[in-house]
Amino acid sequence: MFELMDEWGPEKVVCVSDSRTGMRGVLVIDNTARGMGKGGTRMSPSLSVAEVARLARVMTWKWAGVDLFFGGAKAGIRFDPSSPDKEAALRAFVRLLSNEIPSEYVVGLDMGLTERDAAIVQDELRSRGAAVGTPAELGGVPYDQLGVTGFGVAEATDAVFPLSGRRVVIQGLGAVGRAAARRFAELGAVVVAVSSALGAVHDPAGLDVDRLLAVPDDSAVPAYSGGTQLALGAELLVPTDVLAPCALQDVIDASLASRLSCSFVVEGANMPTSLEAQQVLAARGIPVLPDFIANAGGVVAAAYAMDARLSPFRPDPAAIYATISTKLRANAQTVISAASSAGTTPHQAARSLAESRVRTAMQLRGRLPL
């Protein structure tokens, strides 16, 4: 564990285990210089401490990048989320961490946990403060239903690459891709191609986004009548103004980057573009708006959820959308102009902006020399 520690953190790592269920769990609080550590809780049978620590660090940069006053943290439970003992394992995990939850860490959703699980955490610790991500019936913020992340992807893009009349290609039609498609269309863009795991469809004259989204799952793509069905992956090479990978990580490598036919890439998914690809695209004059700037709508909504768990009032979606729009637009502009004045990629500019915010907070608190 010591090998995982550097000047930024982690500040605290707590491991727990439960003999009855076989659950192993870890909480990593990475850096709290800008506020309490906040990040989701993952459940997976193959989870490692190093993976949770890496994700906690990502949260440190994410909160600083979006300029909200939380620090980085993440928790993980090594357990099979499809097991009938899931609830017992989850209850044991939070009981064992009741010194830390909710005063130092609040459970949130990540892979393997559902809204119901968040409600179970609140129940186990008899505290509404113990978890965010609960169902709307318990006063939670329904992120995916509101489509906060995809909404922010389109807003951030529009701030630095005005969308009216521009063509957009979207890879992935899940929670992020669907909401992005809707907001891209509302902002006046023409969605010319989309894909899901079941296929890809292209129409240079524009797809009918309402008709596409009327089918609630991935079959929307093969079921779409009109346009041309493409082989999976071919949508990335369709001529477009904006390319929005919103499905998987590692989809654009250096070789693909040299063949893309777009003017702007916005990362809806986490880490869809490799480091080498970012450099190839920069050399071609194609900006890549980084994931933790463009897809931060979810963390803004999580910040609202942190307030909502302590409030008797239902969260107001209009206020959440308004804050996402204001914050993500400002951040996108800051990062793109910092990149152009420093002659770096937007990723390098975003990372150094986040690092300097965290370093300043550490200096002001006396954790680093001034």
Ligand SMILES: NC(=O)c1ccc[n+]([C@@H]2O[C@H](COP(=O)([O-])OP(=O)(O)OC[C@H]3O[C@@H](n4cnc5c(N)ncnc54)[C@H](O)[C@@H]3O)[C@@H](O)[C@H]2O)c1
């Ligand atoms: N949901 C959020 O709020 C959120 C926030 C930040 C980042 N992200 C990231 O965004 C990405 C997507 O998340 P999501 O919540 O929309 O997931 P999701 O599971 O709801 O949707 C994923 C979509 O990608 C499609 N897909 C899978 N393989 C594909 C392929 N080879 N080609 C084209 N499409 C393919 C799936 O069919 C599905 O439509 C992930 O990288 C996730 O980590 C999500």
